[in-house]
Amino acid sequence: MLKNKVITAEDAIALINDNDVVTTTGFVQSCIPEALHAALENRFVRSGGPRGLTLIMCAGAGDSKGLGTGRLHHEGLLSRVIAANFGRMPKVAEAAQNNKIQAYNLPQGIIAKLYRSCAAGSPGLFSKVGLHTYVDPRLGGGKVNDVTTEDIVNLIEVAGQEWLFYKATPINVALIRATSADPSGNLSMEKEALTLDVLAQAMAAHNNGGLVIAQVERIVAEGSLKPKDVKVPGVLVDCVVVADPPEMHRMNYGVVYNPALSGETRVPVENMARMPLNERKIIARRAAFELPPNGVINLGVGAPDGVASVANEEKVTPYIVMTTEAGAVGGVLAGGSSFGSAANAHAVIDQNQMFDFYHGGGLDLTCLGMAECSESGNVNTSRFGGRLNGCGGFIDISQNSRAVVFAGTFTAGGLKIAIEDGKLRILQEGRAQKFVKRVEQITFSGTYAAMRAQPVLYVTERCVFRLTLEGLELIEVAPGIDIDKDILPHMAFTPVIKAPILMNARIFRDEPMELLAELTxxxxxxxxxxxxxxxxxxxxxxxxxxxxxxxxxxxxxxxxxxxxxxxxxxxxxxxxxxxxxxxxxxxxxxxxxxxxxxxxxxxxxxxxxxxxxxxxxxxxxxxxxxxxxxxxxxxxxxxxxxxxxxxxxxxxxxxxxxxx
Incomplete structure (x- = not known):
């Protein structure tokens, strides 16, 4: 007889034991099993258990205000966290910074692929991802604080080359999410924006003798799901929980449901709103001049995601393939709460498979943000200003993309500009310098990239630098900007200056740039x-x-x-x-x-x-x-x-x- 696996969230969460290793799915604000997180929080607040859990997760999964994994901040609930991103759970990050829990910050793609290692019974995986960054054991091994002492990243030499070996941590519980389930636990994801790592996570927990709990929107009749539509077979699933109330199963925290993001419909994008001509658009426009026609690109969050808007405005989108590390291929990348998904995507693949593609050199270009940058070209986005943000997929992507553009304002905090007659004028300087003598943490090694002849640019609203063996070289300056007045006094070091040229004048005019003709x-x-x-x-x-x-x-x-x-x-x-x-x-x-x-x-x-x-x-x-x-x-x-x-x-x- 078939077993009906549908139970309440409370009954499912009651099966989690003290000291279990728990993994959960979600990417930024999308695809989060919110009902399961809420039930786990409620159980702990009510009963004081389970205690001492280890949380393993890839990208941040929350709203930074207490939802998602942010619900798991209660003292005693977690004893250890292995994550790529801490910014979406600030109270958990605070506990890590205060030595209240053990914590590791590893690259997102590495964690995604470690799920497969766990599923296959492998002790871990070899990778060059993380070499010469803070994940390298010579620079900390990804440990966040003093109470974290176990080495889970080792430096190994194989055939005369340096590799990092990442140890796999066996998983006891997987909290995953899908759209539909039949009573036997077969899961389909037709209304989800992303598939992420749900199959690998379920297999990792199941093969370790653990527990797989799936949150869904609805139950369908036995046998009604087509075999190729089943993303996770019921043999891997122990419990199915229907989200109640339905708000616990929103597509993301800002969108209840958008069929264009789930691939169920296609929408016109030609009339998308144009960005105003401000510092963010200037940066995105200059970065867009690096887009490779017929190439595959990745865009980070923040200033870089403006490149998608510029590409659409300049009619370049049909000539490039945009991707996200979460698994979206093609279409128009979404921003805001929908970041990681895409409207009119060509395909959506699993996150771990996307990182296989990235790690293997499939990316022609990535455009990423930067919080700090040093004279040797090192970039920090993971830990700065007293905040533990985490690297996310930054290390995986930046180290393996054929070319890299780091994009961001020249200074941070209160910067105001004006664009007059095609010239840039600084009205108010930002309070914080971003170009510093030494970065607080190395998320990207400029020295390592220069040794490998990786093309790297650093694009701001007022100037452009490129990475050389000598360090950062100033190669372009915006019209209206004085190097001695507007650039050098606001840096902690003097860059290499040979023969900088003016940034393309078209960037500073509020009219089409004819970018497609330039790129082709x-x-x-x-x-x-x-x-x-x-x-x-x-x-x-x-x-x-x-x-x-x-x-x-x-x-x-x-x-x-x-x-x-x-x-x-x-x-x-x-x-x-x-x-x-x-x-x-x-x-x-x-x-x-x-x-x-x-x-x-x-x-x-x-x-x-x-x-x-x-x-x-x-x-x-x-x-x-x-x-x-x-x-x-x-x-x-x-x-x-x-x-x-x-x-x-x-x-x-x-x-x-x-x-x-």
Whole structure:
């Protein structure tokens, strides 16, 4: 006979024992089994038990005001917490900071994948995620306080490489959530915005001989759920609880139900409200210039999520695939209480599988926030200003994305700006500096990223920095901003300053930026000009950015087209003034130069006023046996004698550059 697993929340929670290891689902404000959390809190307040629980969770699951896991703050209820985010349960975070409970802050993706390790009976998992951050045992091992002494992260060398080994903690109880359940406990998630890790969590608890409690919205008849619609099979589920009252099963704390977020309907997004032109939009607009067409991106919460709005406004969304670490793929990323989900998503996959994709290098770009940044490019978002916020998926994402953009205001707390005639003016400076000598905690290691030639930018409303082996270099300044007045006095260190250029003027005008044309290099052919009389091919890369492989491919195509039209080998003159080539593309660009020299160029002269670019390109091309000189100015390049007569009139380049 079939067993009816539907019971009350009180009866289900009564099965939890003292000292159990409990895991719960939820992402920020979505997909939280609120009725189960409330029942657990009520039991403890009423009876004083269960006591000494260990809580394991991925992302924050609460409203930061007492709901979700914030209900579990009562002294004695928890003895240990292993979590990626503490910001959604501030009283629990306070208990950890005051040494009242043991606590570990581990990367979100690592915890998500540890559920699978537990399910498979594995002792843990190896990963490079967390190396050279505060999770690295050499920098604390993820321990939050002094009473936390057990090492659950170890540094291991395998085949001559450093790895971190994360120990799995066996799970006794899993609190999960779904939409529908039949009496046998088969679960479907048709009205949920995300699937998260419910299957892995249920399997981890069940295979450890533990308890799986599922909160649902409704009970359906036995056999009515289609096999492929069942997300968690009933064999893994011990108890089913129907949320009562229904408000305990809201899609998230701000939305009762939105079928566009659950994928049941599609909604028009063309007329989404435009962001006002303020500091947040300036940052999002500049960050949007780094979007990779046909690429996969991730956006963090706060200033970065404005990039989705800008992309939609500029009609770029169809040409990129936005994802969230929670599992949404494609569509328009949601913000606010719905953060982590997406309207019109192409797919929703499990959170642990999304982190497989991220950890394996699937992301082309991520845009994340920053609370503190040091002169070496280290970023802190996890613990600052007396607050234990936690890393969330920040470490997983930032370490493994092909390119990273950190986005945020230059100073924090009370910053006021004005945009007048396309220029930025600081009306009131923020009270707190964000660019500091040393960060309180290393959530992202700039030194480690620079060693791996990972392209990293730091975008603010008034300037842009990039990560170099020398530290942070100031590369762009907003129109109207004075470096000596508006930037340097408000930093705790002096960045590398070579030859910064102006930020794109279009960012500061309240009109479309024609971003799509910029990202797809539609105007790149206009940067190539051929003087038939003198057989000179002029290439103006001034202010252009080679951000991704497709940029390199587009440049190659326009150069080949120009040379093919000439019908013979040409003398190339390249203006690289203000040109930025991503660190991981330097060798590829040098290969393009090599190809052009062998096939199409008779001679080549290029110039740039950036000493940094000068040295990097000189090194890159010399590795291939090429000896083209990189001049410091157009006049110097003109004065140089070449076999093809590049000493002839430089006026053509000057006039052509002026037209550009």
């Amino acid at each position: 290099n539609r105007n790149l052919p206009e940067r190539v000009s051929y003087d038939k009389a003198r057989n000179i091919l002029f290439l103006n890369l001034e202010g252009w950015a080679m951000r991704k492989q497709s940029d390199l491919a587009d440049l190659r195509q326009v150069l080949v087209d120009g040379c093919e039209k000439a019908g013979k080998r040409v003398n190339a003159v390249v203006n690289q003034d203000g040109c930025r080539i991503a660190d991981d593309l330097q060798d590829d660009y040098a290969e393009l130069v090599d190809f052009m020299m062998k096939r199409y160029y008779a001679t080549m002269a290029r110039y740039t006023t950036s000493a940094f670019m000068h040295l990097k390109m000189q090194d890159a091309v010399s590795k291939r046996g090429l000896q083209p000189h990189i001049f410091e100015s157009g006049d110097e390049a003109h004065a140089a004698k070449s076999p093809a007569g590049l000493e002839d009139d430089w006026d053509g380049l000057v006039n052509w550059k002026a037209k550009g």
